[in-house]
Every structure is written in C-alpha cells, then in structure tokens.
Amino acid sequence: MYAALARYYDSEHHDQVDDLRLYASLVKQIGGPALVIGSGTGRVLHHLARAGQTAHGIEIEPEMMRRAEARREASPTLRDRIHLHSGDALTITLDRRFKSVLIPYNTLMHFHDQDAQIALLKRVHDWLEPGGAAIIDLPNAGESFAAQDTGAQTLERIFTDRETGERVMQYSISELDRVEQIMTVTWIYDAIAADGTVRRTVIPSRIRYFFMAELQLLLRAADLTVEHVYGDFEGGEFADGAPRMIVVATREK
Numbered sequence: 001m002y003a004a005l006a007r008y009y010d011s012e013h014h015d016q017v018d019d020l021r022l023y024a025s026l027v028k029q030i031g032g033p034a035l036v037i038g039s040g041t042g043r044v045l046h047h048l049a050r051a052g053q054t055a056h057g058i059e060i061e062p063e064m065m066r067r068a069e070a071r072r073e074a075s076p077t078l079r080d081r082i083h084l085h086s087g088d089a090l091t092i093t094l095d096r097r098f099k100s101v102l103i104p105y106n107t108l109m110h111f112h113d114q115d116a117q118i119a120l121l122k123r124v125h126d127w128l129e130p131g132g133a134a135i136i137d138l139p140n141a142g143e144s145f146a147a148q149d150t151g152a153q154t155l156e157r158i159f160t161d162r163e164t165g166e167r168v169m170q171y172s173i174s175e176l177d178r179v180e181q182i183m184t185v186t187w188i189y190d191a192i193a194a195d196g197t198v199r200r201t202v203i204p205s206r207i208r209y210f211f212m213a214e215l216q217l218l219l220r221a222a223d224l225t226v227e228h229v230y231g232d233f234e235g236g237e238f239a240d241g242a243p244r245m246i247v248v249a250t251r252e253k
Helices: 002-013 018-030 043-050 062-073 114-127 141-146 212-221
Strands: 034-037 055-059 082-086 098-103 128-139 154-160 167-177 182-192 198-208 224-230 244-251
Touching: 002 043, 002 062, 002 154, 002 167, 002 198, 018 043, 018 098, 018 128, 018 244, 034 043, 034 114, 043 055, 043 062, 043 082, 055 062, 062 082, 098 114, 114 128, 114 212, 114 224, 128 141, 128 212, 212 224, 212 244
Parallel strands: 034 055, 034 098, 055 082, 098 128
Antiparallel strands: 128 244, 154 167, 167 182, 182 198, 224 244
C-alpha cells in the first residue's frame, strides 16, 4: 500500500499540522529523545527536530524511507537530530531507549491481529526509559461504527502534487466489518495533467479499529498504564463524539 502511496503522501498532508503541534507539546512534557514508529517520509520527525528534539524513526516501506532520507539531506540544520532506521518494528533491533515513543496518526491500525498488537506494545515498553511514555493516536472508533455503510465513492480531498504541479482528486470506497473491526478501503487518486489527461492510481488497504476498553487491555498486557486520553488535536477530553482517541501511556519506574 505505502509503496504506491508514497509519491502523494507529502503533498496530501503538507497542510496537516494540528497533530504535529500536539505531538511536539506532549514530547516536550514527557521528554526526549523520541522514537516514531511508522515514521514514513519524516513528517513527524522533522517537526520534532524543529522543536529541538532528537527524533528516531522506524519505517518498513523502502519508498517511504527513500523519501525520508532525501528530506533529511535537504535539511542540513536538522540532520543531526533525525535518525532513520529501516525495518519492521516487530523485529528491528535498536540499541538505546527513549523517553517518548510515538505510534502516530492511525499507524497502529495496520496491526490487525492481537498477537502482533501485543508484541508491538511490548517492544514499545522495552524501548521506553523507566518513567517514559507512549503516545498512540487513533480515530474514535465509535464515530465510524455509527456511520451508515453506503459503498459509495466519496471525494475525500483535492490537493496539488508538489512534484508535478498536477491537481489530484482523492476518493475512497470503504466497507466496515463490525465483527472483525476491519475497514476495507480502496483509495483512488486521479491526477489531472495540464492537457486534461487523467492518470488513476488505485490503492487497496485494510485497517483495524480499536475501542478504548480494548486498547487499555492491550496496553496492560504490555505493562503500560494509561495516564490520559485526548479527544482531539487541541487537547480536548476524550468523550462521546470526539474525533480522535490519543492515548498517553507510561512505563512504570
């Protein structure tokens, strides 16, 4: 999925900064250095580095990593604070601990089965310094489960491809399995050239939703304790109708 998505990722998210501000604020409170799991093209890493933090990132997709490396090389003033690690978060070996570990913007949703979820969270526990904290950012599952399935093709956003200057129309077609808590999404990117030619990219994906009680149990299995839950990127409380479920969980000293 992310090999195909990588070319559009930064263009699609370049104006998305609300989550970055919250992550930086939380890392400032908790302390650094920080580790970002699923660091992609380096969007979160660069924001943390600009805020003065040393930030490490783990990314499994080579095309995402290639773009992250190019982005770091193009930012000489930040280069020494950004460290990239290519590999699978479930198997990679890191020789240090971190005060903060982030699983940002929906990344945990790509771990579909419980064994993998617990294994990842146990690795997070082991990477944390005693007294450190994990930050996990997910959508509020209740809102998606309450929505009616239509199978319709929905226009999500229109943005400009920063590499080509083409306008891109992004659509989605989704289907939710409420028993397995799996959303099957087909992402459609229509890039419109200057002469009106349309180039279509179709990207199928599957993501898993989590409810708060379930996530608490998963974190408990990894010896992590929920300290706070935010309901949005402005730091609001998690409540019915909140758009996000942003969990801060600590490793005991």
